[in-house]
Amino acid sequence: MPFLLPELPYPPQALEPHIDTRTMEIHHGKHHAAYTNNLNAAIKDKPQENQSIEEILKNLDMSNMALRNNGGGYYNHCMFWEMMSPHGGGNPNGSLGEAIVRDFSSIDAFKEKFSQAAMGRFGSGWTWLCVHPGGKLEICSTPNQDNPLMPNTGCGGMPVIGLDVWEHAYYLLYQNRRADYISGFFNVINWEYALKRYNQFK
Ligand code: MN3
DSSP: OOOOOOOOSSOTTTTTTTSOHHHHHHIIIIIIHHHHHHHHHHHTTSGGGGSOHHHHHHTOOTTOHHHHHHHHHHHHHHHHHHTBOTTOOSOOOHHHHHHHHHHHSSHHHHHHHHHHHHHHOOSSEEEEEEEOTTSOEEEEEEETTOOTTSTTSSOOSEEEEEEEOSGGGTHHHHTTOHHHHHHHHHHHBOHHHHHHHHHHHO
């Protein structure tokens, strides 16, 4: 079965004014669709054709650039749409909120450190909050469409939060103001989905 472009979990205008409609339409309907199509082309008649996306990424040959870029792009964006919600924002609850305070001293300190990592990613890439087995949290960043599932990226564990800092994610609304985009993301962040992932992978 080929991988399918998932539908957005909300209408493209639902995240206004923090993420604009046109960006959502292009980001999902063009960029994510292209990663999905190119991933399917890259695995056609290959052993990966019968593997889950997680298996493909965890066992990836990092020199296979078509699979690396498009497999990463497919997985990262599937998670990214869920990572935002028109009912998002605020602060994390439950075990994730407790773990963030434990590992970063406060929610505000976490947001500050995560934002710094997102600002510090030169060019295109992603910033992650990852959970390691046992529950320890880590903030890290990867270039392009790499992600923590892939071998030897400098990021480990499983993603709890992922923020796309490619210019295609924010340029129409924010132009070069990445810091404002990051603030906007925190206004729509879906902490319930992050909590679900934390509990799943801790
Ligand atoms: Mn993107």
